[in-house]
Amino acid sequence: MDEFDKLLYQGAAQLPPDAAPSPEPPKPWKKPMDRVCWGLALITVTLDFLYLNVILPAIGAVLLWLGLRALRRENRGFRFAWVCATLYAALRFAAVIVLATPLDHLLAEAIDMEWQSLTGAVPFHTVVRTGVLQLLLTLTAAGLWRGLKGVFRKAGQPPKAGSAGAVTIMLFLLFPLACIGLTGWLLVGPLLLIWVLLLRSLFKLSRSLDEAGYALSPAPVRVSDGKAAALWLGILLAATALGVALSARLPLDASPVDTAPTAQTELRARLTGLGFPEDILSDLTDQEVSAFEGAKAVHVDTARRNNNGLRDDAPLVTFVEVQVADYRNVYLSSFRWEDPPALRSTDALELIPCYTASDTQGHPVLPELDTAAPIGRLLWEKDGVTYAAPLDIREPRDVSYASFFCQNDYTAYYTDFSLPAQGDNIRVCVLWSLRRVPERGLWFNYAANYIHRKSLWVYPYQSGSAWAAAGQPGSPSFSPFLWLQEWSEGLLDDEAYYAACREG
Amino acid sequence: MDHSELIRAMKDRRSDALPRFQTAFAPLVKYIVAPILPDGRDREECLSDVFLRAWESIGEYDPEKGTVTAWLGTIARNTALNRQRANERRREDGPPDETPPAPGDGPEEAALRAEAVRALWRAVDRLDRRERDLFLRKYYYYQPTAQIAAELGLSLRAVEGKLYRVRKRLQDELGGVHRG
Numbered sequence: 001m002d003e004f005d006k007l008l009y010q011g012a013a014q015l016p017p018d019a020a021p022s023p024e025p026p027k028p029w030k031k032p033m034d035r036v037c038w039g040l041a042l043i044t045v046t047l048d049f050l051y052l053n054v055i056l057p058a059i060g061a062v063l064l065w066l067g068l069r070a071l072r073r074e075n076r077g078f079r080f081a082w083v084c085a086t087l088y089a090a091l092r093f094a095a096v097i098v099l100a101t102p103l104d105h106l107l108a109e110a111i112d113m114e115w116q117s118l119t120g121a122v123p124f125h126t127v128v129r130t131g132v133l134q135l136l137l138t139l140t141a142a143g144l145w146r147g148l149k150g151v152f153r154k155a156g157q158p159p160k161a162g163s164a165g166a167v168t169i170m171l172f173l174l175f176p177l178a179c180i181g182l183t184g185w186l187l188v189g190p191l192l193l194i195w196v197l198l199l200r201s202l203f204k205l206s207r208s209l210d211e212a213g214y215a216l217s218p219a220p221v222r223v224s225d226g227k228a229a230a231l232w233l234g235i236l237l238a239a240t241a242l243g244v245a246l247s248a249r250l251p252l253d254a255s256p257v258d259t260a261p262t263a264q265t266e267l268r269a270r271l272t273g274l275g276f277p278e279d280i281l282s283d284l285t286d287q288e289v290s291a292f293e294g295a296k297a298v299h300v301d302t303a304r305r306n307n308n309g310l311r312d313d314a315p316l317v318t319f320v321e322v323q324v325a326d327y328r329n330v331y332l333s334s335f336r337w338e339d340p341p342a343l344r345s346t347d348a349l350e351l352i353p354c355y356t357a358s359d360t361q362g363h364p365v366l367p368e369l370d371t372a373a374p375i376g377r378l379l380w381e382k383d384g385v386t387y388a389a390p391l392d393i394r395e396p397r398d399v400s401y402a403s404f405f406c407q408n409d410y411t412a413y414y415t416d417f418s419l420p421a422q423g424d425n426i427r428v429c430v431l432w433s434l435r436r437v438p439e440r441g442l443w444f445n446y447a448a449n450y451i452h453r454k455s456l457w458v459y460p461y462q463s464g465s466a467w468a469a470a471g472q473p474g475s476p477s478f479s480p481f482l483w484l485q486e487w488s489e490g491l492l493d494d495e496a497y498y499a500a501c502r503e504g
Numbered sequence: 505m506d507h508s509e510l511i512r513a514m515k516d517r518r519s520d521a522l523p524r525f526q527t528a529f530a531p532l533v534k535y536i537v538a539p540i541l542p543d544g545r546d547r548e549e550c551l552s553d554v555f556l557r558a559w560e561s562i563g564e565y566d567p568e569k570g571t572v573t574a575w576l577g578t579i580a581r582n583t584a585l586n587r588q589r590a591n592e593r594r595r596e597d598g599p600p601d602e603t604p605p606a607p608g609d610g611p612e613e614a615a616l617r618a619e620a621v622r623a624l625w626r627a628v629d630r631l632d633r634r635e636r637d638l639f640l641r642k643y644y645y646y647q648p649t650a651q652i653a654a655e656l657g658l659s660l661r662a663v664e665g666k667l668y669r670v671r672k673r674l675q676d677e678l679g680g681v682h683r684g
Contacts, residue, residue, distance in 0.1 A: 004675055011624035012643040013585065022570050023640050025536055025577035026647070028655045070657055155531050215535040218654035225657035 028216040032070040033206030036144065039064030039085075040167065041199050043137065044174075051459065054096055061089040062232045064140065066225050073219040075150040081143025088136040093236045095129055099460035100243030117181030127179060134175040141168040151209065160208070163201035170198055240459065247461050248345045248453075249418040257379070257386040264289045274298035277318060280334045283379055283429055291330050291431060297323045301488050315427075315450060319488045328435045333448035333486070336427040337419075341452060344419040348451040348464030349376070349391070351413040353434055355447050355487060374413050376430030382423035391415045391430060394465075401471035414465035447487035455480035507572050514562040526555050532573060533580045539647045540584040550587050554580045581645060620678075627677040635670045642667060 042060025046053050068082035098104050104125075113124035145168050148161035174191075182188060223231070262268060264286045271289070272278055275298045281289070301319040315335040322330045333351070351374055376391035393415040400409045419426055430448065451464035458480045467473070472483050510528060513521035533554050534547065541547045557579050565575050628639055638656075641647040647655075653663040 004671060008624070008639075008643045008671070008674065009646075011621050012628075012639075014621050022574040022578040023644060024571065024574045025532065026637070026641055026645065026655065028535070031655075031657065066657065070654070157527065215531055215538070216655065218651075218657075220650060220654045220660075221657060222659055224659050224662045 028218065029206060029209040032067040032216075032218075033209060034203075035063040035067030036071075037199060037203050037206060039067060040141070040202070044195065054459075057092065058096060058233065058236055061085070061092050062229050065089045065232070066229060068140070068144070069221065069225075069228075070218045071147065071216070073217045075147050075154070077143050077145070077147030077150050079143075079147075081140045081147055084136050084140040084143055088133060088140060089232065091129075091133055091136065093232070093239075095133070096236060097239045097243050100240045101247045102461050102463070104461065105466075115179065117179060119181040122181075130178065131175055134171065134178075138168060138171040138175075141171050144168075148205065148209075160205065163198055163205050167198050167202060170195060244457060244459055244461070248456055248458075249421075250346050250416060252378075252389050252418050252420060254387045254389045254420065257388045258285075259386075262286055262289075267293060267295075271295055271298065271322070274322075275300055276320060276322070277302075277334075280318060280320065280332065280429065283334075283377075283427065284431075285377075288375065288431060291433060292322050292324060294324045295322050296325075314484065317448075317450070317484070317486045319448070319486065321488070324433070328433065330431060330433040331446065332429065332431040334427060334429045335450050335484075336425070338425070340424050340426055341419065341454075343454060343456060344421055345453040345456060346416055346418045346464065347428075347453055348414065348416045348468060349393075349428065349430060350447070350449040350451065350465060350468040351393075351430060351432065352410050352447040352449070352487075353413075353432060355410055355445050372433045374430050374432035376415065376428065378417050378419075378426070378428050380420045380423040380426040382420070387420065387423065389417070389420075391417055391428070393430070397469065399469050408471065412469065414469065416463045416465050445487050447485065449486060450484040452482040452484065453480060454482045508567070511562070511565065511567070511572060514559065522555065522559055525558065529555075529558075529573075529576055532576065536577050536580040536645060537584040539645065539651060540581070540588055546587060546591070550580075550584050553587070554583045557583060585646075623678055624674070627674050630677070631670065631673065635666070635673070638663075638666055639670055639674075 039060045039062075042056045042063065045056045045060070047056065065082070065085045065088075068078060068085045071078040072082040073079075107125050108123040111123070111125050114121040115124055115127045116122075141164065145161055145164035148164050149159040152159045152161065177191070221228070267289055268281055271281055271292055274295060276292075276295075277300060299321040301321075302316065315337045318332075318334040318336070320332040320334070322332070324330055331353075333349075335349075353374075373396075374393050376393060378389045378391060380387055393413050396411050396413050398409070399412050402408070413432075415430075417428070428450070434446075449468060451468050453464055464481050467479075467481050468483065472479070472481070476483075507528065510521065510525055514525055530551065533551055537547050537550050537554070541550055554576070558576055561579070565572065569575075628636055631639060638652065641652045641655075642649070649660060649663050649667070652658075653660045656663070658666070
């Protein structure tokens, strides 16, 4: 202790002669209990915008952990609560990080079980994860309850920790209620009100501990609370960002295009003669060109989508419809990025071979069309060499969702692919064939929608194809994806169909 | 917690008031006395002294001027400090001395001392809330750095750093008074 220290002690020993109010004694319980209360409040807040449903509970988990870290030396109840809060925060953060990657979707596919709640099907592993988190939170509250009772007992006073007990019971009951899938303000409103009142009561209890100045045996810390909180949240942010970045691209099975002389010279010449675009034809392999064997007519439809903010950077879209036999057509969709997009991440295609179909009277008919599985390739140029990578087009799936205007039901094929990190003149080409059933419909249209990922930040992880299959949720301005919808009508069969009708 | 009814009972000299007052505030008094008096027996005796003084001077307590915890906290701190000083004198001189520390040698020095105290508290008032809290814990309530660190959730080094900055600020502001 130096001279100045002595002077400070001596000076502080006397209050000023003009009698300022006595300083309030320190309140050792205030900070930890405030953090515990705010932690519990934030964990249970669910605001589904601006990622607040992730950020607020994460901050709440850290506050709860920090509050109980200071109290853990006080008694066994608090120590137990602290251990549970640590596990809770770790599991909660792990869940946040996993949601940044495709792992959650892969897990759902691997388990392939769903829980039916009143609001719809929920992946089973999500229910288990929520259950474990809620159990840990309940145990944390139970430890807090026991710890608070211990404090009053130590002070020789009757336990007044009823609010902590009620919070424990409430947390215990919330999980089954969530599993049932309760919705609606009439049900949720009273529960929310009870929860707010319970937290208020817990805040009051902490105030009474403050005012009575109950002594606390706080645990010494090596890392200050601020640094510990920054560490928790920094790890969460860094790991989540890493997860998003690592999930932004798919492996690209690229190889140089074989430039050996074509064996389909005659067919290629015939297709060119019918009006098939030469640049697209030159991208097709002999095997792909063989799909057009017997070509009778070609219809070409070219468009450049310049809406949705892409303007001139949009890919040039070309639809080619080739009639190869009566009622059998081969369709080709080509998307050509003449200028590479600003972000080369993972894009997707949604192919809907028959979006709507109607009969001669205009009545809708079931879109039952025989179709072979689509095939396609991604091509680009780099250093004067053309590279290609096959598209992994998955099994068709039935899509059903309600939009503002109508109910949408159709069968679609999906593929996700990463654009090459380098190179230009990127194009995606996909073709499929249809065998129409004459009596089933006259008029139909089909769609090939391109989904471009325009933002590197996609959280939680979602592929472009999953986003499209879900009905392109979210505002176009805030969505990480750009939906380039292209559709065309099936045109080449009309004459044959009418002929069939006349004969019939 | 509303203590007004308890204070009224104390002021009315009701027989059950003091035990209730002791039950309610013993944790607070123990908390304040503990860093100043390391000896357990000293602390117990001091606890009795504090409640005796509180019983005797409850009439002076004015809720308008501050909370009961602040009023009682001051009594507890002063009682503990007096006991600590008495212990020190006893160790140095032999016979116990319960009288408060001697004031300055003369009116001039007393006036200077009072001015220095005023200057210190004015400087403390200019500290921000956290710095003021740190100052009070260290120099008013005599809390050891380890206790401050643990209660504030800071590492020892962080508290030492913050205390250093508080001292530096006070030293800069009080240089004329405390150096001269």
